[in-house]
Amino acid sequence: MASNPANLLRARWQTVRLLRRGGTGLVTALVLTNLLLGVLPVLFIVATSVLLGQVPAAVTGGLGSPAWDSLVTVFVGAALAFVAQQVITPLRTSLGDLVSRRVDQQVHDELMAASLSPVGIAPLEDEENQDRLRVAALKLQFAVQTPGDACAGLLALLARYTQLLAYAVVIGVAFSWLAAAGLILSVLLVRHSTRGGLSRYAEARQRLSRAERRVHYLRALAVEPPAGKEIRVFGLVDWLTSTYRRVYLMWLRPMWAYRRRILLWRYLIFAGPSLVVGVAVFVAVGVAGPATLTLTQFALVVQATLGAIALGGYYAEADVQTAVGISAYDDVRRFVGRLTATAPATAPAPPRPLPPLRGELHFDRVSFRYPGQDRAVLDELDLRIPVGKCTAIVGVNGAGKTTLVKLLARLYEPTEGVIRADGVDIRSYPVAQWRAAIGIIFQDFLRYETSVADNVAFGAVGHRDDRAGVRRAVASVGLTDSLDRLPAGLDTPLARHLADGAELSGGQWQRVALARAIFAVQHGAPIVVLDEPTANLDVRAEARFFDQFTELTRGVTSLLISHRFSTVRHADVIVVLEHGRVAEQGSHEELMALDGRYARLFRMQADRVLGPEESPSDDAGTREVLR
Numbered sequence: 001m002a003s004n005p006a007n008l009l010r011a012r013w014q015t016v017r018l019l020r021r022g023g024t025g026l027v028t029a030l031v032l033t034n035l036l037l038g039v040l041p042v043l044f045i046v047a048t049s050v051l052l053g054q055v056p057a058a059v060t061g062g063l064g065s066p067a068w069d070s071l072v073t074v075f076v077g078a079a080l081a082f083v084a085q086q087v088i089t090p091l092r093t094s095l096g097d098l099v100s101r102r103v104d105q106q107v108h109d110e111l112m113a114a115s116l117s118p119v120g121i122a123p124l125e126d127e128e129n130q131d132r133l134r135v136a137a138l139k140l141q142f143a144v145q146t147p148g149d150a151c152a153g154l155l156a157l158l159a160r161y162t163q164l165l166a167y168a169v170v171i172g173v174a175f176s177w178l179a180a181a182g183l184i185l186s187v188l189l190v191r192h193s194t195r196g197g198l199s200r201y202a203e204a205r206q207r208l209s210r211a212e213r214r215v216h217y218l219r220a221l222a223v224e225p226p227a228g229k230e231i232r233v234f235g236l237v238d239w240l241t242s243t244y245r246r247v248y249l250m251w252l253r254p255m256w257a258y259r260r261r262i263l264l265w266r267y268l269i270f271a272g273p274s275l276v277v278g279v280a281v282f283v284a285v286g287v288a289g290p291a292t293l294t295l296t297q298f299a300l301v302v303q304a305t306l307g308a309i310a311l312g313g314y315y316a317e318a319d320v321q322t323a324v325g326i327s328a329y330d331d332v333r334r335f336v337g338r339l340t341a342t343a344p345a346t347a348p349a350p351p352r353p354l355p356p357l358r359g360e361l362h363f364d365r366v367s368f369r370y371p372g373q374d375r376a377v378l379d380e381l382d383l384r385i386p387v388g389k390c391t392a393i394v395g396v397n398g399a400g401k402t403t404l405v406k407l408l409a410r411l412y413e414p415t416e417g418v419i420r421a422d423g424v425d426i427r428s429y430p431v432a433q434w435r436a437a438i439g440i441i442f443q444d445f446l447r448y449e450t451s452v453a454d455n456v457a458f459g460a461v462g463h464r465d466d467r468a469g470v471r472r473a474v475a476s477v478g479l480t481d482s483l484d485r486l487p488a489g490l491d492t493p494l495a496r497h498l499a500d501g502a503e504l505s506g507g508q509w510q511r512v513a514l515a516r517a518i519f520a521v522q523h524g525a526p527i528v529v530l531d532e533p534t535a536n537l538d539v540r541a542e543a544r545f546f547d548q549f550t551e552l553t554r555g556v557t558s559l560l561i562s563h564r565f566s567t568v569r570h571a572d573v574i575v576v577l578e579h580g581r582v583a584e585q586g587s588h589e590e591l592m593a594l595d596g597r598y599a600r601l602f603r604m605q606a607d608r609v610l611g612p613e614e615s616p617s618d619d620a621g622t623r624e625v626l627r
């Protein structure tokens with residue numbers, strides 16, 4: 001959150017507007033309870049001061065005298081004011097919690113809607129967006145000083161400031177308006193230092209959020225099961241504890257410096273003068289009071305002055321909540337704003353329905369650079385993928401194979417050039433419709449913590465009820481037997497921590513993902529893309545999968561990305577990608593005959609399988625080995 005006053009004011013105003021989401025009835029009730037909590041302490045000191053003033057007359061009049069009766073009435077009034085405060089304070093807390101949770105729920109919805117809104121994923125990967133989102137989402141997730149808390153805190157301030165105003169009125173009426181104004185001024189000065197300091201503190205925390213992210217990452221390494229294996233096996237405990245300590249201090253030391261500068265010095269600078277004013281008023285009351293004031297007035301002014309001075313401090317129910325919560329909501333707003341401001345993928349022509357594909361997918365001089373990166377991953381790539389055939393893409397790590405798939409799925413748009421389907425720019429089709437035409441299994445496919453059936457059916461979510469189709473897809477990847485052994489078959493949730501949940505092996509998960517792609521094909525996806533589909537499969541499973549896959553994807557345009565040549569060689573066309581361009585393209589036989597990069601890579605892998613002496617020299621033999 002930017003520290004300039006205009007931005008601060010804007011952020012506060014946004015939070016005030018957020019209050020509407022708490023519901024009119026609930027917010028009104030919270031406003032009223034806060035106003036009451038502002039007035040009741042003042043009523044209490046008025047009552048007790050009057051009580052004190054009436055004591056001499058009541059003592060003189062004795063039990064049962066009118067003065068005594070009046071004393072009792074005032075006492076009851078004071079007691080009522082006291083009891084009402086005790087009753088209303090927890091009520092205010094509960095109402096505040098309700099408003100807070102209601103507001104937070106809606107902020108969560110806003111955040112999710114915004115995160116899901118961009119057509120591609122580039123805005124989600126933006127570093128600044130990530131930092132803002134992480135901080136705001138963490139606060140929301142753990143309900144720590146959330147935007148909702150800021151709303152409840154803002155209303156809690158009503159109670160405090162109403163009280164301050166009422167004390168000032170009491171002092172003005174009973175003693176001196178100048179003293180009242182002086183007191184208000186001194187209290188507001190201290191408040192300014194406290195609140196301003198807290199806002200800046202929240203801002204400083206935002207500035208150090210990257211360092212904080214690293215602290216959280218290292219903490220997670222220590223406590224989360226996936227990292228637990230390697231940390232122990234590689235003996236990384238000492239490394240982890242010392243790195244954590246170093247990184248934590250790298251975050252904490254500037255935080256301490258900020259705290260000293262922002263909180264301590266600000267407090268001393270502002271609190272000093274205000275203390276002088278407070279003491280001056282108090283001395284004036286002490287000196288002039290006994291001569292000019294009645295007993296009631298004297299008690300009233302002393303109590304009101306003490307009460308007002310006590311208000312010049314930190315408000316536990318409002319200060320951190322508003323400072324941090326307002327900053328959290330500002331982060332959410334900025335994140336949402338940046339995402340919605342991201343230009344939607346431009347359609348060069350009015351959207352049109354997707355006709356059946358007949359010819360080719362063409363990456364027409366496509367260049368691509370990831371946002372914020374200098375290096376072009378794809379460089380005027382000219383690649384033609386024949387429709388209805390199986391094309392394999394090979395290339396060294398980082399050659400841009402997965403990037404190519406992300407562009408095809410329109411998760412990013414090319415920096416230059418156009419991707420065409422049968423000559424038509426794919427951006428002229430509605431993005432949802434285009435994506436529905438592609439079944440993609442990414443290398444890092446998602447393992448949804450839901451049933452096996454859902455994990456498969458998410459390949460064509462519109463056909464989630466097609467249990468027979470799910471079973472067919474599962475059978476085609478050879479998973480039927482293993483799944484039958486699960487507690488609830490296809491309905492078994494794939495997460496150990498869920499009731500009756502199960503955990504699958506890496507290879508079983510990969511088969512589930514492949515079944516997802518097959519399910520998409522069953523439901524008419526004309527293009528299927530598999531990124532490293534067999535990396536976790538054993539040799540038999542791989543061979544079986546390809547027999548089935550060829551059968552099931554007959555007529556479908558399939559794209560295989562793999563480092564395993566036993567997978568690649570099944571393709572009709574093989575493309576070697578290098579430095580973001582096509583280096584070679586042809587069938588396995590053609591590329592072997594060419595004796596270029598592909599042939600070299602192929603032989604290298606054969607050598608690894610059998611050793612160079614046994615490595616078959618002729619192509620037919622090599623094929624046999626790698627099958």
Ligand SMILES: Nc1ncnc2c1ncn2[C@@H]1O[C@H](COP(=O)(O)OP(=O)(O)OP(=O)(O)O)[C@@H](O)[C@H]1O
Nearest residue numbers: 125370373377395396397398399400401402403404
């Ligand atoms: N989200 C991203 N932001 C920035 N750079 C990225 C991103 N994703 C990938 N890259 C970079 O783009 C380059 C190509 O990555 P890509 O994943 O397409 O390679 P690949 O050919 O699929 O590699 P591999 O065989 O290792 O899977 C790499 O240098 C990588 O560092």
